[in-house]
Amino acid sequence: MNTKVLFVIATGLVLSTARVSAQATDCATTASIAYEHAKVKNYASAEEPLWKVRKECPTYSLATFQFGQKLLEDKYKKAPDTEKVGLVNEMIKLWKERLQYFPAKTKIGDMHSDIGQLMYDNKMGTAESQFAEFHKAWTEDKENVSNPKNVYTYFSLLVDLHGEKKKELQQVFDLYDEVIEKIEDEESDKAKTIAELTEKEESGTALSSKEKKKLNRSNKILSNYSKVKAGINQKLGELADCKNLIPLYNGQFEGKKTDANWLKGAAGRISAKDCTDDPLFFKLVEALHKVEPSAKSAYYLGILALKDKNTTTALKYFNQSAELETKASDKGKVYFKIGEVMKKQGSFGKARSYYKKALSQRPSMGVCYLRIADMISDSANSCGNDVFSKRAVYWLAESYARKAGKVDPSLQSTASKFAANYSAKAPSKTDIFNNPGIKSVSIGCWIGETVRVPKL
Template identity: 80%
Template structure:
């Protein structure tokens, strides 16, 4: 190869390298301009350079797609009609590009549930294609399929497809159980945060700004999950009533009576919907206990014993169930059931103990706090030593009632009514003034707690 040819090749390589370096520099410069504008939400100024980076340097940074999503969402919120649908399609396209270039930095559950929701909200595609997006996100990455609204839409679409004869009723029940469990896990996580921070606040410790934000956000998200769970239950509606469950499971029993998973599901749903009066429930429990004695079968046998007014036998089975149960939410249900029996028998201390055990397993079980509040209020006369201390017991009852509303938004209205009722029976501002120096009251008997005198 002569010198002239070598010179031409070398010159080409230099020019090519220079061109690549220049493009990289241009990408960095343009991206820097776009990102700086986007950071302060100046999307009008950010749009042109951001889309330039997206088109010419798609692999430059995942930030291009993160800021692009925020930009399009800002425009989407303000749009209506056809322009809104156009922006929805642009958001979907952006998600797909992000996954194409940054699959390792894209959460499958988040992406497909977002695409599914955009399709559903804007009537893009069929119910089947919308559901397919949600189903892919949920089945492949349940952990990052988080938003309450998306969980509702996913389940709602399944029920609609069942109504059109495209999904089996059993599939509706299976998805309901799975989605409800996910929601309850989120509720428990948030309720635990609220309970811990509320107790800290009630103890007189000032919350940091970070803790105040956590308390506020947890309350907002807990309310959202509570509403969605109520919506899912309403959507399920009559499909899960005894009139549908009993013929469904009666028809399946002979073919499935040796299928332990089916027996568990059928017995569990009939128990949840209080279809325990039907003879089928006994047949299910009997077959299940014979095939696989467990916490669930012990619980169901307890229900049957309770139905026959054999309380001692029922308690034996319920305690056995609680010991064997490994799932927190189900263990909480058993403890609550025992607490209810103890409360009915007048054993308030024991009842509270079981309600607390239930709360430990399921922190969002606000009904337990309401039950404790009720028992405390009913003991005011017997657990106080004088008029002031007897009435002070109602402050403690009020505190428990308010906790119920904080950790379970669905009970908030009821909890507030109870709390207001207890507050009305507690010492007034005048009573406090006439008892100077009292900053707290020790409540005796089975209650055994101290309540702070509030600043009225």
């Protein structure tokens, strides 16, 4: 190769490198201008340079798409209804570009469920096309379908499509099980955080600003999921009543009687809806225990034993179920059931133990706190030494009742009423003033707890 040819190649490489370097510099400069405006929400000035970076150097930074989303969200909020659909299409285009250029930093679940929600809110496409977006999110990345509103809309669309004869009833039930499981897992996670931070705060330790934000956020998310759960159950409505469940599962039984998963779902739904008096429930439980003796079959056998008023046998099966169960929320339900049996027998100490075991598995089960509060209240006369200490028992009952509302927003109204009732029975301000030396009260018998006297 002669010197002239080498010179031409070298010159080309230098010019090419220079162009790449110039483009990189231009991208960095333009992006810097766009990002600075976007950071202070000056989207009008940020738009032109931001879209230039998006078009000419889309791989420059994930921030391009993050700020782009905020910019479009701002425009969407301010836009008249006639312009919203166009902005939604632009948002969807932006999200898909982000997935193309930053797949590792883009969550399929969030993205497609948000697309489905925007389509639904703006009446874009058919119900089937809206449902398809949610379904893709759910089946490919359920863990990251994080918006409670999206979860509700997904289920609601399926119920509506079933009403139009486009989806089977069994599909509705299957999705219901999955959705409720996800909601209960989210509730347990947030309720655990709330319980821990509330206990820390009540002990007299001040929460840091970070902890306060975490507590407020957990409360908000828990409240949203509680509303969604109630909405989903309302949407399911009569579809899951005994009059629909019994004929549906009777018709499917022969073909499904060796399918353990189907048997679990059918028996679980019939148990949840208290259709257990129907002979079908016994057939389901018997078949399930034959195909796959498990925590579920033991639990249902316990329910049947309770119906026959054979408490000893029922407790045996419930304890077997608790030992075999690996899913925390279901283990919590079994412990709660044992607690209910113990409470009914008057074994309050044992009942409390099982209610607390239930809470350790499913922290959002606020009903356990209400049950403990009720037992403590019922024991006021027998667990106090004098009038003041007997009435002080109600402070402890009030404390448990308030915990119920904190970890389960759906119980907030009920919990507040119980707490107010207990508070009215506790020592008055005059009683506290007349006993200045009493700072705390140790409560005996099965309760075995100490309650602090409120400050005047």
